[in-house]
Amino acid sequence: MSSLDWFILLGTLAFIVVWGVWKTRGVATAQEYLRGTDLRWPTIGLSIMATQASAITFLSVPGQAYEDGMRFVQFYFGLPIAMVIICVVFVPIYYRLNVMTAYAYLEQRFDTKVRVLAALLVMVGRGLAAGISIYAPAIILSSLLGWSLNAMTLLMGSAVILYTVSGGAKAVSQTQKQQMVVILAGILIAAVVIAYRLPDDVSVATATSLAGALGRVNPVDFSFNLDSRYTFWSGITGGLFLALSYFGTDQSQVQRYLGGRSMAESRLGLLFNGILKIPMQFLILFIGVLVFAFYLFERPPVFFNGPTLEAARQSAQGPALAEVEARWATTFDARRDQAVALAAALADDDAAAEAQARAGLLAAQAELDGVRAEAKALIKQAVPTAELKDSDYIFVSFVLKYLPPGLIGLLLAVILSAAMSSTASELNALGSTTVVDLYQRLWRPGASDRHILRASKLFTVFWGLVAMAFAAFAALVDNLIQAVNILGSIFYGVILGIFLVAFFLKWVRATPAFLAALLAQTGVIVLYFVSDIGFLWFNVIGCALVVGAAALLQAVWPGGSPTPAPLEETT
Amino acid sequence: MAPEDPPPLLGTWPRLYALVLLNLALMVLGFWLFERVFG
DSSP, X not given: OOHHHHHHHHHHHHHHHHHHHHHTTTOOSHHHHHHOOOBOHHHHHHHHHHHHOOXXXXXXXXXXXXXXXXXXXXXXXXXXXXXXXXXXXXXXXXXXXXXXXXXXXXXXHSOHHHHHHHHHHHHHHHHHHHHHHHHHHHHHHHHHHOOOHHHHHHHHHHHHHHHHHHHHHHHHHHHHHHHHXXXXXXXXXXXXXXXXXXXXXXXXXXXXXXXXXXXXOOOOOOOOOTTOSSOHHHHHHHHHHHHHHHHHHOHHHHHHHHXXXXXXXXXXXXXXXXXXXXXXXXXXXXXXHHHHHHHHHSOOOSSSOHHHHHHHHTSTTHHHHHHHHHHHXXXXXXXXXXXXXXXXXXXXXXXXXXXXXXXXXXXXXXXXXXXXXXXXXXXXXHXXXXXXXXXXXXXXXXXXXXXXXXXXXXXXXXXXXXXXXXXHHHHHHHHHHIIIIIIIIIIOTTOOHHHHHHHHHHHHHHHHHHHHHHHHHOOOOSOHHHHHHHHHHHHHHHHHHHHXXXXXXXXXXXXXXXXXXXHHHHHHHHHXXXXXXXXXXXXXXXXXXXXXXXXXXXXXXXXXSOOOOOOOOOO | OOTTOOOSSSSSHHHHHXXXXXXXXXXXXXXXXXXXXXX
């Protein structure tokens, strides 16, 4: 990296941290620290988006488009519907009860054990996700740039802990506004620069058509296939349930909009996310498609994790790998010729030539895929611990190799900003939930505001250290963004089910709801291990199991907990 | 704004919600057309 890149990277990150600490230096009460106050809707909207957009978004998603096309965008189709439902149902209840965390409501509606169970389920999911949020960029950037993994984890974790502990929820939201501006600017600039890097005679439209000929332009799939991870139907149902649960019941998101100046500001922030989230994801996927089109003309490495590839070259498998890499080069040339032929046919509007070139391009791609598979098999023999799925390395290795000085620093700042923004929300939420739903509720109910503020800061530091420890010792999982989403889907459906029972099944009491949640969570975990069901469906299944089991158990459980008193303001 | 104030756009919350859902429908339609043209 050049000095300019270092200047832009460190300058951007330092500015955001210092600005966050300075801007929120007056935070002196637990209410301000845990919930934030007086936020306007643009800050809330950007904060909600920044919380969800982790570094994994920028490392994994373009690579996913490169390998598999754009169908991942369907994952977000349920999100705008969820935003509307949350505005109508969830937000008024949280505001009326003036809750500090979403789970405080469950105690009003059911009892302490349901509140604690929901808080614990979220803490398990979020605690692991916070670790992955730090680990994901650290493992990839340390591998490609030769930085120390532990130093990166320590640096990122410490910076996030610094401003989160300093200013709490307000600092998180204020810094996320800056981080989201950096992220959006970075995405737009990256898209323009990649388009500019295409060959002179290949327009963006032609590049998109070439990628489309190889199955990368597939943002909508209306087929009803339960095994397919991303379809319109899984997005509009499973994605809806996941988004409802994530934005409606996960404290890392609830905390963002509870800090609004009014209910109207909170609602506008949520709707802002409902309108902008899908275009943003589409653009990130489209960047992956453009990178794929770029590599139709510029030979990509046979394996994108450079250090692992180099290790394999130096091993006993080196000669065999060299032979495969030589075939990779000639097969790539054949595919490039077919891509040039298809581009020419498209320009000439020659249908016969186009059909012939499309068939040729598909055949060349299949051959290239075969050579890549051979290379991966050799790499596995050479480096048995190597992770063969290298899609998380595609975008960042492209950035490092082909973007001009300055932009590399900006794109790395984007990735690290995203990592810090989502981690900060998670730590802030974990600290709040631990203090409000466990510490204050179970052990120190009469503690002073000053004591709660201090405990909140200490628990935030504690969770930050847990996340950093997890990040330091975790092993690379198959695909980082999917790992986070799978983890979320296993827990979120059940949590949403608890909230839906609370909102809509007024006759269900605490013990049946509690047992239903335990049964449903066990059922989802068993299903995850024994079935091939796409993970998005676990959100629907978990939620339906809780609602169904709660209604059934209540019917056969006449001696459940007493009917709760009318809901009152709580914390 | 008071808690139950109308939104700054379109006058009522249901209209704003309808706009968000209409935007979703238009995006899906746009993606489908995008796939038909380039896919």
